[in-house]
Amino acid sequence: MAKIPVKMTVNGNAVEELVEPRMLLIHFLREQLNLTGPHIGCETSHCGACTVDLDGRSVKSCTVFACQADGGEVLTIEGFKGDDGGLHPLQEGFMQEHGLQCGFCTPGMITRAHRLLQENPNPSDAEIREGLSGNLCRCTGYQNIVKAVRYAAERMNAQQEAAE
């Protein structure tokens, strides 16, 4: 199948590649760019393991074509870091609150939680649960994931206040 060129920014880096028009964004990221953080859990956009950020929105990259991201800005788990270059507050929160076990859903979960906190910097527990309802986890029972997101929200809000 003839390939077409795509250009995008992935985790702040300019990327130019040739892809088959039918190539899914998740395969493009994982196989062409070797960004294996986002995972494939269901291929039907239910589980959210493949969640990445595309132009300021959470998308399930298993049901987006790579060419749909042409000209776009993509953020994957590999692009997360804290202000000091260390861990992002969400990464820290997941570790501190034991918000992960097998780790397979974690990259999608963190990426989705990041967008949620951009949309709602101070969510209630119910809002966190609602906001993460497109991301499935079979190990944790979500309770500690909610805590992890709350931990990050508090941390990020405190950083924000300190900066102001």
Place this chain on the structure above:
Amino acid sequence: MNDVAEMTVEEREATLGGIGSARKRKEDARFIRGQGNYVDDVKLPGMVFGDFVRSPHAHARIKSIDTSAALKVPGVAAVVTAKDLEPLGLHWMPTLAGDVAAVLADKKVHFQNQEVAFVVGADRYAVSDGIQAVEVEYEALPVLVDPKKALDEGAPILREDVVDKDNVGQGPRRHPNHIFAWEVGDADATEEAFSKAAVTIKEDILYPRSHPSPMETCGCVASMDATNGVLTVYGTFQAPHVIRTVVALITGLAESKIRIISPDVGGGFGNKVGAYPGYICAAAASIVTGLPVKWIESRMDNLSTTAFARDYHMTGELAADENGRITAVRATVLADHGAFNTHAQPSKWPAGLFNIVTGSYDIPVGHVKVDGVYTNKAPGGVAYRCSFRVTEAAYLIERLIDVLAQKTGIDKAEIRFRNFVQPEQFPYQSSLGWEYDSGDYPAALKKALAAVDYEGLRKEQAEKAAKGELMGIGICTFTEIVGAGPTRNCDIVGLGMFDSCEIRVHPTGSAIVRLGVKSQGQGHETTFAQIVATEIGLPSDDIVVEEGDTDTAPYGLGTYGSRSTPVAGAAAAVAARKIKAKAQKIAAHLLEVGEDDLEWEVDRFKVKGLPEKAATMKEIAMAAYSNIPEGMEHGLETTSYYDPPNFTYPFGSYICVVDIDRFTGEIKVRRFYALDDCGTRINPMVIEGQVHGGLTEAFAIAMGQELVFDEMGNILGASFQDYFIPSAVETPEWETDYTVTPCPHHPIGAKGIGESPNVGGVPALSNAVVDAFAQHGVTHMPMPHTTWRVWQTIEEHGLNK
């Protein structure tokens, strides 16, 4: 002498991060950065992909397979069928249960989505095109879906390959669709107890077919290196060493030339114990092409072909005296194993450990009979987050005791107190053959009842009932049997179910620990380091734990059935004690005293009566490589192969409160309190996490999970659109609590925790739902308790009027 010299004993102990410490997990550092290494992340030079042509029919004869068009598809390298595997003897494979299973369909397909051909190509897209182009002609055959009709005289015969065999691996059988009959207990004495009983109850209880569905599906990358003849297979294996042995047995390759690597595994829950056609086909394709071949299962393939669980059609009966004291239990079970007997149980246990069906109760006599049958459904019968059919047994007895309570009018908590095995009865010999190690069931239930204000809840329930509202209180006081197992009665393909640990202490006082089990999210890298830290006095932060590579880890039987802590955890403690014994000899040499003059304190040997004279483990480690007593060998390393003397018996008391909308049938879990006793607690944070996860899986099973088939054997709903995986929105909040009754035969007293919440959670939830309807004479409602089903019960009893 060292940097911790100024610390108090308590501070030194805290520095170790040993048993009891809620230390953060070591594995998290890579997972939170997206740097885990799961099988689909493995990329080898020249790697190609493979995937299956699958059958649309549940039962059909294959008339022809035409691969010519597929081979012309750009990027397709090969199409493999049973005919191609036959010369290699790989078209069928032996199962762990003594049966055989088709690798690629040989003349017939036996279930929908069965593997018919394996297409190999440059990438996933080319393979997908190739699959579309393979032409298979089928002749449809009558389909057998209902296991209750499997043994009928005119039933379609499924397995023509074994039609003449009177034994397919697990004892005599009486029909071409019959797999085994298994019986335990005393049938006559049980019958006598029933005939004399003041009260008897009987209930038909189905534990429906469900699926473990971990977030990561199954997959592998097989790579045959033609230069040295070594076959390396990366894969989602819960039991890598067993897989290596099975591959050696199937292929005839020397086991030393097979390397199995389980990289990070994205959850297993029993799904990743078995050997699947994908592994065999990828390996065969790599052997033939000389290229690394990757096979990754789709979610639909996962739900419809690899490793279903349960499907136990049970009839349970209890006999009791007028005080509700149980005098006998009887269970008659029809087990639907699908097309091939590929269930994963220790060889001698065709129904797993189902005879734990006496539960937490002192039942003088019992009888269990299980018949396994073939149907036109995917093969399997794995334990979904449970130890070998324990979930089915716990569900049955915990439902039955509620039915008995309703029949006798005794409170559901009270009837449990009346029947509990008492603390002084341990070790307790059950009438169905198990020796329970330790427990204090009354204390656990008392604590649970107090925690939720049980009396207050019952009062509230009565008040609500008077207003026509539906509120249910579910109690479950389960006992598990885990940690398989003693090699005298537990084996898999003849291999004793021991497990192992190797410890190497390096000169500067850090260590590497390797085990025969394999974490799939349980946190072994964290918790096993804690066991060794406490035992040998080196900080857990300096102890690296490795598992999953058969070239480096000692042989073990893998992680399932909550066996990692009971068996491999015990091996870790025993290995550490061997290290410590050698360290003591070196310390005596360093301190110029006799071995008996030394005593251990946290991280060092001290001379008795001269506390300032001591050698720390760190100093001893260096000495092991530089200054050893005469006649001793250098080094500080050892391996332990631990054969557990018995199973372990974790238990718990769970209480669940539900409110049911009497107009819609919607169930709201208002409260769920889980008290677990897993003996010695290694890492409270990890334990709590495991309980949360297990309860959420229990919630999924009780409220929505079921693999359903139509009369043609079509699987209905093999995707996450239809198969219920609760999200954060549906999942209730969990309250956890604990008691500690150490296991008397385990070196550190631990029993295992991962599966308790699933085993105990399902009956607690189900009992709560039924309890809401108990006042209307309802004794049982089939799982899963979907809104539709609950609404039907409401409608039937006119409760929405």
